[in-house]
Amino acid sequence: MLRAQICSNRDLSFLMEAHDALSGAIAKRAGFKGLWASGLAIASSLGYRDANEASWSQLVDVVERIVDSTELPVLVDGDGGFGNFNNARLLARKLRQRGAAGVALEDSCFPKMNSFIGDRHPLADIDEFSGRLRAVKDTVAEDLVLVARIEALIAGHGMDEALVRASAYAAAGADAILIHSRKSTADEILSFASSWQNHRPVVIVPTKYYRTPVSSYRDAGISTVIWANHSMRAATAAMRHVCGRIIAEEGVASIEPAIATLEEIFELLRYDELARAEERYLDPG
Incomplete structure (x- = not known):
């Protein structure tokens, strides 16, 4: 509180x-x-x-x-x-x-x-x-x-x-x-x-x-x-760096190890809860 x-x-x-x-x-x-x-x-x-x-x-x-x-x-x-x-x-x-x-x-x-x-x-x-x-x-x-x-x-x-x-x-x-x-x-x-x-x-x-x-x-x-203001500033620096790398390298292969995986995003936003809810409400039988 x-x-x-x-x-x-x-x-x-x-x-x-x-x-x-x-x-x-x-x-x-x-x-x-x-x-x-x-x-x-x-x-x-x-x-x-x-x-x-x-x-x-x-x-x-x-x-x-x-x-x-x-x-x-x-x-x-x-x-x-x-x-x-x-x-x-x-x-x-x-x-x-x-x-x-x-x-x-x-x-x-x-x-x-x-x-x-x-x-x-x-x-x-x-x-x-x-x-x-x-x-x-x-x-x-x-x-x-x-x-x-x-x-x-x-x-x-x-x-x-x-x-x-x-x-x-x-x-x-x-x-x-x-x-x-x-x-x-x-x-x-x-x-x-x-x-x-x-x-x-x-x-x-x-x-x-x-x-x-x-x-x-x-x-x-x-x-x-x-x-x-630190999350906004950190995000700005990270996005600027990644965008600069991608346009310079014309690819993302070297970027992937340094950024969040899609699985991390899914976990943070609780996609697993949605899956459990679908099991409960879309197919309750």
């Missing part, structure tokens, strides 16, 4: 990125107990940029497939809610209907831009974004874990602003605070955790400060680490 992982678990928990049903199934097979439906990864898999080019309806369709294929709790990257409070609560209601376990909303302006692109990252007004959070909480209550993502450090507004926003968002009903940074070290993340003192659980995304040992997060009392 996502709430137990983020809000009640005394040990550090991990969420793995999934951008479709297959990547979700692979993460589950690897042993992950929860998933992050990444806005960047889903947009990329659909051929869009992470700038609200993919619609909220496309997002919830993908989330439904991830939930169905894995039966794992899924925390959804809801960007800023795709608009004002009304768009945010509509998104939350639809995610609940599709089986999501939680939604993370960031205090960015619509349309958002990926946090690691450029330097223009205007922040939403604190009161306005708090209204978005209250609207979501009033709509889904305890059915979805509500994570408030703070972009103040990304936008260069400093630690004091991040802490002010965290307090406001907690008061608005956020179950956890996601503090984001694009520094190559975890210094400002750990500083935030030290100052915040776990008034709400802290969630982090160490995409840029990946060299920091996980023990530092445990020592800081951080609740959850999200590996936010």
Whole structure:
């Protein structure tokens, strides 16, 4: 259960990125107990940029497939809610209907831009974004874990602003605070955790400060680490390599030993269950 992982678990928990049903199934097979439906990864898999080019309806369709294929709790990257409070609560209601376990909303302006692109990252007004959070909480209550993502450090507004926003968002009903940074070290993340003192659980995304040992997060009392885009990036690198080899060699003989067999795909997606079901339902005699 996502709430137990983020809000009640005394040990550090991990969420793995999934951008479709297959990547979700692979993460589950690897042993992950929860998933992050990444806005960047889903947009990329659909051929869009992470700038609200993919619609909220496309997002919830993908989330439904991830939930169905894995039966794992899924925390959804809801960007800023795709608009004002009304768009945010509509998104939350639809995610609940599709089986999501939680939604993370960031205090960015619509349309958002990926946090690691450029330097223009205007922040939403604190009161306005708090209204978005209250609207979501009033709509889904305890059915979805509500994570408030703070972009103040990304936008260069400093630690004091991040802490002010965290307090406001907690008061608005956020179950956890996601503090984001694009520094190559975890210094400002750990500083935030030290100052915040776990008034709400802290969630982090160490995409840029990946060299920091996980023990530092445990020592800081951080609740959850999200590996936010690694399956999508791994798949991109692998497909690029294989496609390049095939076009250069005009064949696949040297590729076959290095890629998944069809039998592995069939096993991962439980073709054996379909065969057993056919025996039961198509020829019950």
